[in-house]
Amino acid sequence: MKKGFFKYLPVLLLAACYSPEPYVADIDDDSSSESSTNSEIGKIFVVNGFQQICNPSVSQDTVNYPASMLWLNFSHDLGVKSPNSEYNVNEKERKILQHDRLTISNTSEKVLWYLMRDTSIGDCQFQDPEWSTHPNFIASLRAYDVTGSKSCSDENLDYGIIAVRISDKKRFVFYEKKQSLYGNPHIWVDPTVTEPDTSVSDTTIKGFFGTDNVRLVFVTGSNDDKNNKIVFRDFAKGGKEIKLNLPQVKKGETIDNPVISPDGRFVVYNVIGKVESIWEAYIQELSENSVPIQIETEKGMLSAPAQPRWFKFGDRLFVVWAEFPSGAFMTNQSDYRVESIQDGSAGRTAMREIRLASGTASDLTVEWVGDVREISKLPMIGGRSPDGRYLATGTSKGFLIELP
Secondary structure (H helix, E strand, O other): OOOOHHHHOHHHOOOOOOOOOOOOOOOOOOOOOOOEEEEOOEEEEEEHHHOOEEEEEEOOOOOOOOOEEEEEEOOOOOOOEOOOOOOOOOOOOOOOOOOOEEEEEEOOOEEEEEEEOOHHHOOOEEEEEEEOOOOOEEEEEEEEEOOOOOOOOHHHEEEEEEEEEOOOOEEEEEEEEEEOOOOOOEEEEOOOOOOOOOOOOOOOHHHHHOOOOEEEEEEEOOOOOOOOEEEEEEHHHOOOEEEOOOOOOOOOOEEEEEEEOOOOOEEEEEEEOOOOOOEEEEEEEOOOOOOOEEOOOOOOOOOOOEEEEEEEEOOEEEEEEEEOOOOOOOOEOOOOOOHHHOOOOOOEEEEEEEEEOOOOOHHHHEEEEEEEEEEEOOOOOOOEOOOOOEEEEOOEOEEEEEOO
16 A cells, blocks of 8 residues: 555554554654653653554553553564563564554653464454453454464454453453444443453453443444444343444444443443444443433534543543544545644644433433633544543544643
């Protein structure tokens, strides 16, 4: 794929980065070569040295992984400092493969944690990683080659859903196979669990997570069928699959990035149109008969909320999202350190306080508190850290912002 060609292929621009080839940006601006820059909107840190990343997810663990984010790599050289020789692969010994590792790195471009694919159990690649509501867990898709070949050709891949325990890198398999490439799994784990008892069996929900009070959402459907559903499973109630009643989705539209609320009762997500510069955002209770509630585009907003996420601060709950100018995609191919871009012309990040009531009539479910407030004059799709200090983004270039 030629440099810059990526931007002319709208079908490839979803936040999950489904393109089989990486977009390699031309770095030809006059910005500083330093990895961070101070500005009026905060301190801006480059993630992975301008090499393309996908699935940005701000750290949910401000103790062990402060000022950090989770991301998924592409197949070119890594731009972060390697903690050991296994991470920074020598091209003569083993090629860096697309999506062959999950990485947590910080504002110093230092890798704090990573998980490489395990070829001994048939791993071909990871896809759609997302930090759980709980600081110790990650959800991800895991692909294998249905022919048994180690070539892992895209046309032969099938996907399962796994959870990864960050503390010891062990996995739990929710689904081994027959899941969608567009799965976007997210898990909620009882926040009262501190460290799971690793002496018990980790092949059960309770053994792996330290509780049965675990919830999973993901998008289901075959890889060639984007008109799919959000599936919800509550393992405290047996784990039965429940398909949510979604908005009317037209042919070619896509359900994208469902994220569970901190209390485990709601989900927020996008519906992306056939033209992928158009989308809508919804909030919905995780129950069989719930109704999707659209987040309206208010006066002064640049677009409907893109990649909406939850942010809990004390007892207050917010929805955080990015906004983009008309006709733009949910990507960031600019150098956010350049001052001329920090005026909101590339988009912005905003949030609004919300109150939610489960198990009630739909007109009482959502109550917005106050107005939409701007957090940053740059669009950040990876969420806001629990301490409120950092925003994260990726797809194509990755950044962390420390807010002033």
